[in-house]
Amino acid sequence: MPRPKMPDGLYVSVSQVKTWLMCPRKYELKYIRGVAPEFVPVNLAFGSAFHEALAGYYNEIKVSGAPLRRDLVLDTFRAAWAKAAEGDVPLQADDDDDPGVMIDKGVSMLHAFYEQAGTPEVESVEHGFTITIHDVDTGDALEEQLVGSMDLLIREEGRIVVVEHKTSARRYTEDQLRHDFQLSAYQIASRESGLGDVALRYQIVTKTKVPAVQIADVHRDERDEQDFLRTAGGVLRAIDAGVSYPLRGWQCRTCPFQGPCEQRGSS
Numbered sequence: 001m002p003r004p005k006m007p008d009g010l011y012v013s014v015s016q017v018k019t020w021l022m023c024p025r026k027y028e029l030k031y032i033r034g035v036a037p038e039f040v041p042v043n044l045a046f047g048s049a050f051h052e053a054l055a056g057y058y059n060e061i062k063v064s065g066a067p068l069r070r071d072l073v074l075d076t077f078r079a080a081w082a083k084a085a086e087g088d089v090p091l092q093a094d095d096d097d098d099p100g101v102m103i104d105k106g107v108s109m110l111h112a113f114y115e116q117a118g119t120p121e122v123e124s125v126e127h128g129f130t131i132t133i134h135d136v137d138t139g140d141a142l143e144e145q146l147v148g149s150m151d152l153l154i155r156e157e158g159r160i161v162v163v164e165h166k167t168s169a170r171r172y173t174e175d176q177l178r179h180d181f182q183l184s185a186y187q188i189a190s191r192e193s194g195l196g197d198v199a200l201r202y203q204i205v206t207k208t209k210v211p212a213v214q215i216a217d218v219h220r221d222e223r224d225e226q227d228f229l230r231t232a233g234g235v236l237r238a239i240d241a242g243v244s245y246p247l248r249g250w251q252c253r254t255c256p257f258q259g260p261c262e263q264r265g266s267s
């Protein structure tokens, strides 16, 4: 089965690995067959618009030393949301997220963010990386390069902190903070791309009635890194072997490939 390619060769990202683990058929439809999505899930568009507003906030600190004004942060969010709503692919809400209330929700979440964000020393915003990853057992370089983009790099007490922004229905649980392999991957990527020994942090803004900002510093050790590499390697081997099957569950509700999935039947 052919895998996603960039001009420089084969690649894999954390979100691709997560997509395959969530549903191999969704991965196949999206990345192998290149099927166009029937809609953009509201949650996804909301998260992108929110990230864009935060990127504007931190970019201004990097450029001028002061944060972007609050009204301009809100404008950035509204403009990104409007662009998503007017895009060629329609937005579709799930049961929890009516598009009509999402702007008000986003604005109130950004106010909560703005109250606590402060003025950190910004190193980089949307920091892209492409690194070689290795098989944990043999040490051989994998054919696929790991690509991705870290939301924010700041410097605290001489050390780089990788900050991952999230919007979430509720605060992250200890299990989510402990086991999400995204920051394990970013720790590997930071070291391999010359950023050295970094600290890792989640900045989560909740969509609760009264939004809250959860700042969580997390630690990833060698075993966490190996777990990620084994997971990514296992997924890549499964893709190479042509493994694809529908994994039905809560994820189907917001899946933009429901139609093509049904056409392929239950095999």
Ligand code: SF4
Pocket (backbone or CB within 6 Å): 023, 024, 025, 026, 029, 246, 247, 248, 249, 251, 252, 255, 256, 257, 258, 261, 262
């Ligand atoms: S509808 Fe469900 S089973 Fe089908 S591709 Fe989407 S997530 Fe997978």
